[in-house]
Amino acid sequence: MTDFYTGLLNFFEQHAVRKLLSKEELLLKEGQVENNLYFIHSGAIRVFLLSEYEEVNIRFGYNGSVINSLASFLLQQPSSFYTEALRKTEISVLTRSQLQQFIGLSTENLKGYTAFMESAFAQQIEREIDLLTVSPADRLARVLKRSPTLFQEIPLKHIASYLRMTPETLSRIRKSTTLGSDKSSVL
Amino acid sequence: MTDFYTGLLNFFEQHAVRKLLSKEELLLKEGQVENNLYFIHSGAIRVFLLSEYEEVNIRFGYNGSVINSLASFLLQQPSSFYTEALRKTEISVLTRSQLQQFIGLSTENLKGYTAFMESAFAQQIEREIDLLTVSPADRLARVLKRSPTLFQEIPLKHIASYLRMTPETLSRIRKSTTLGSDKSSVL
DNA sequence: CGCAAAAATTGATTCAAATCAAGAAAAAAA
DNA sequence: TTTTTTTCTTGATTTGAATCAATTTTTGCG
Numbered sequence: 134m135t136d137f138y139t140g141l142l143n144f145f146e147q148h149a150v151r152k153l154l155s156k157e158e159l160l161l162k163e164g165q166v167e168n169n170l171y172f173i174h175s176g177a178i179r180v181f182l183l184s185e186y187e188e189v190n191i192r193f194g195y196n197g198s199v200i201n202s203l204a205s206f207l208l209q210q211p212s213s214f215y216t217e218a219l220r221k222t223e224i225s226v227l228t229r230s231q232l233q234q235f236i237g238l239s240t241e242n243l244k245g246y247t248a249f250m251e252s253a254f255a256q257q258i259e260r261e262i263d264l265l266t267v268s269p270a271d272r273l274a275r276v277l278k279r280s281p282t283l284f285q286e287i288p289l290k291h292i293a294s295y296l297r298m299t300p301e302t303l304s305r306i307r308k309s310t311t312l313g314s315d316k317s318s319v320l
Numbered sequence: 321m322t323d324f325y326t327g328l329l330n331f332f333e334q335h336a337v338r339k340l341l342s343k344e345e346l347l348l349k350e351g352q353v354e355n356n357l358y359f360i361h362s363g364a365i366r367v368f369l370l371s372e373y374e375e376v377n378i379r380f381g382y383n384g385s386v387i388n389s390l391a392s393f394l395l396q397q398p399s400s401f402y403t404e405a406l407r408k409t410e411i412s413v414l415t416r417s418q419l420q421q422f423i424g425l426s427t428e429n430l431k432g433y434t435a436f437m438e439s440a441f442a443q444q445i446e447r448e449i450d451l452l453t454v455s456p457a458d459r460l461a462r463v464l465k466r467s468p469t470l471f472q473e474i475p476l477k478h479i480a481s482y483l484r485m486t487p488e489t490l491s492r493i494r495k496s497t498t499l500g501s502d503k504s505s506v507l
Numbered sequence: 508c509g510c511a512a513a514a515a516t517t518g519a520t521t522c523a524a525a526t527c528a529a530g531a532a533a534a535a536a537a
Numbered sequence: 538t539t540t541t542t543t544t545c546t547t548g549a550t551t552t553g554a555a556t557c558a559a560t561t562t563t564t565g566c567g
Contacts, residue, residue, distance in 0.1 A: 182449065204441060258444070456554075
């Protein structure tokens with residue numbers, strides 16, 4: 134998987150278009166079909182859904198990760214989600230056809246792509262287990278284990294929505310446990 | 321997708337081994353690697369995880385559907401889940417290698433398999449949205465929309481766990497709404 | 508079939524997280 | 538910088554679902 138990933142990143146560098154997003158700039162709206170894969174050089178992006186005037190965050194990307202509205206991208210169906218920059222963000226945009234070209238270059242790339250997909254699927258399973266975890270504190274702990282720097286990248290209110298709790302609750306959990314108080318990663 | 325599915329079912333008929341499961345018989349335990357795909361002729365199967373002495377249901381299969389511990393099957397990694405028959409159940413068992421043989425038979429089959437995977441992924445996204453839906457009543461409504469006969473197939477207490485609520489709460493919701501009271505499907 | 512066990516329902520009570528409401532801190536804009 | 542706006546924190550109160558508890562209903566078994 135890692136081989137594919139570095140290969141893909143090189144391909145990104147050579148073929149993808151760089152783009153600078155301003156805060157709250159939308160990459161995709163609900164109902165549109167996702168045609169791109171985004172590599173994030175700096176900044177942060179969120180994928181969210183709009184349910185009855187309330188936004189619910191589905192996924193975050195930042196700091197060297199690849200993100201898009203994956204289900205829409207794969208199935209080429211209208212997305213249920215919005216994709217938006219959380220702050221000034223620099224990305225590389227790779228189109229579906231460019232990706233397909235890349236996959237066609239070698240068997241290695243194809244295998245890598247499959248592994249990439251499988252990994253995305255595995256992540257999705259982890260996400261399901263996260264959401265089934267009853268206690269709010271445990272949900273936070275699980276997610277922080279995988280993404281220890283989350284609070285440095287994403288505003289608390291958005292993390293709260295991702296974790297299915299209110300900002301007030303998240304703030305209190307954070308205070309009571311030592312979770313999210315980042316001694317390690319600062320300086 | 322449908323073509324692949326019927327093709328796969330024919331292949332199931334020709335190559336898969338039939339098996340009769342008694343109630344509570346386990347097909348897979350946590351930590352084991354899933355090597356099979358199960359087609360359910362009759363009965364019902366659940367996939368669940370064991371968290372601190374409490375079982376949480378992840379997925380159900382019955383009545384002509386295909387089920388297994390999919391993440392483990394795809395990644396060939398130890399499963400986080402148990403797979404168990406909820407009652408006397410008749411299945412066909414197709415191994416991973418048999419499936420690969422089937423996929424290799426034609427480009428159509430390969431494409432179908434990809435579509436099958438994509439569909440599984442899309443289902444997983446739907447599941448995520450279900451779990452993010454705040455109100456217990458709304459969670460039930462969403463799931464029943466996709467699986468109207470759920471209550472005829474799966475005991476209430478297992479549905480409750482799947483929906484992240486107690487059996488008492490589910491029972492009360494069912495009473496207050498008309499959801500799950502199956503006038504249509506009986507007789 | 509009748510009996511035992513398991514599942515579902517119903518009611519009373521508790522409790523944890525949501526909501527409501529300020530104020531403090533941080534970030535963005537002027 | 539100062540001002541304005543947004544985000545985060547903290548406290549008080551409410552509320553909806555969990556828990557506790559007791560029947561009733563259903564299912565499975567001898």
